[in-house]
Amino acid sequence: MKEKRSPSQLEACWKEKDLISGRVSDAMVMIMRTNGCCWAKTGGCTMCGYRQASLSRVTEDDLNRQVDEALSKYNEEGFVKIYTSGSFLDENEIPLSIRERILKEFSGCERILFESRPEFVKEETIAALPKTITIALGLESSDPDVLATSISKGFTPDDSRNAGMIIKGAGLTVRTYLLLKPPFLTESVAMEDTIRSALFADEFSDEISINPLNVQRGTYAERLWRAGELRPPWVWSLTEVLRKLSGAVNARLMSSPSGGGTMRGVHNCGKCDRNVLEGIEKFSFSQDVKDLDVKCDCIKDWQTYLGLERILGTAADLDRRFDNDLALGSAKDG
Numbered sequence: 001m002k003e004k005r006s007p008s009q010l011e012a013c014w015k016e017k018d019l020i021s022g023r024v025s026d027a028m029v030m031i032m033r034t035n036g037c038c039w040a041k042t043g044g045c046t047m048c049g050y051r052q053a054s055l056s057r058v059t060e061d062d063l064n065r066q067v068d069e070a071l072s073k074y075n076e077e078g079f080v081k082i083y084t085s086g087s088f089l090d091e092n093e094i095p096l097s098i099r100e101r102i103l104k105e106f107s108g109c110e111r112i113l114f115e116s117r118p119e120f121v122k123e124e125t126i127a128a129l130p131k132t133i134t135i136a137l138g139l140e141s142s143d144p145d146v147l148a149t150s151i152s153k154g155f156t157p158d159d160s161r162n163a164g165m166i167i168k169g170a171g172l173t174v175r176t177y178l179l180l181k182p183p184f185l186t187e188s189v190a191m192e193d194t195i196r197s198a199l200f201a202d203e204f205s206d207e208i209s210i211n212p213l214n215v216q217r218g219t220y221a222e223r224l225w226r227a228g229e230l231r232p233p234w235v236w237s238l239t240e241v242l243r244k245l246s247g248a249v250n251a252r253l254m255s256s257p258s259g260g261g262t263m264r265g266v267h268n269c270g271k272c273d274r275n276v277l278e279g280i281e282k283f284s285f286s287q288d289v290k291d292l293d294v295k296c297d298c299i300k301d302w303q304t305y306l307g308l309e310r311i312l313g314t315a316a317d318l319d320r321r322f323d324n325d326l327a328l329g330s331a332k333d334g
Ligand code: SF4
Pocket: 037, 038, 039, 040, 044, 045, 048, 049, 050, 085, 086, 117, 138, 153
């Protein structure tokens, strides 16, 4: 039987490295259990499984206990990242009293990061926040059609831009997330979309984090993936995008793919995945494209894949599709 998750406990908490003013520093990541993203309650984004991570009756008392737990694990890291599987600035998720307590408890940190949908980014809200804050905005794509149709994001690229400008105008920093390869986009179109989106986001972003599609459970993307209608991007596509953007944007480029090297996440042939992903991690700190110089023969398969997708005009998983069709053909023949 599935273990019942306690609303007074953090979903997860771990330590990692990130940058503070260009310096590699210790960071603590805490994932809070909240009442969940307001948008996920109405169906949510096609690739987002956060509905599963949220509960429905998390009280202020529960949230205070989660903060107590985080403080018991806190070891003076200079950077604290607070994820809520939604929007930290949505008072239905994090009431104002909890927001104020968190900011007070971590007021000694050099950097604090949280995420928000743009509708909660208001001038008066942002003006009350310390300048050590980075707000992560999930722009995903600067193409309004991709945002509406492939992702079902529920806001426009200009909504993100306006939010970014408010945050920057108040002297805080912005990390923008872009989604590489939303549903229905071929690998080549997805790369072009992410490059265009990064150029769009550069104006209001200090950091641009490229998140390749990771097939999460219970999502629309998972249904497509199970039907062979979608393949998460190749790691080569991610390195290509980072290479093309290097020097073309002022923002720091980064990527820390969830599920990297698995069938549900960004992957190559299986043999080189770890090395290429390590190169990407290094690049995210160094910004040196030489860190992306990892070689594997499967780059030819990737190039062939791009060509085939163009000819066939489909974003379906071609390897699996061909296998399925052959299997179907032999079944008919048999
Ligand atoms: S991706 Fe963000 S905005 Fe979309 S449903 Fe998930 S948490 Fe909400």
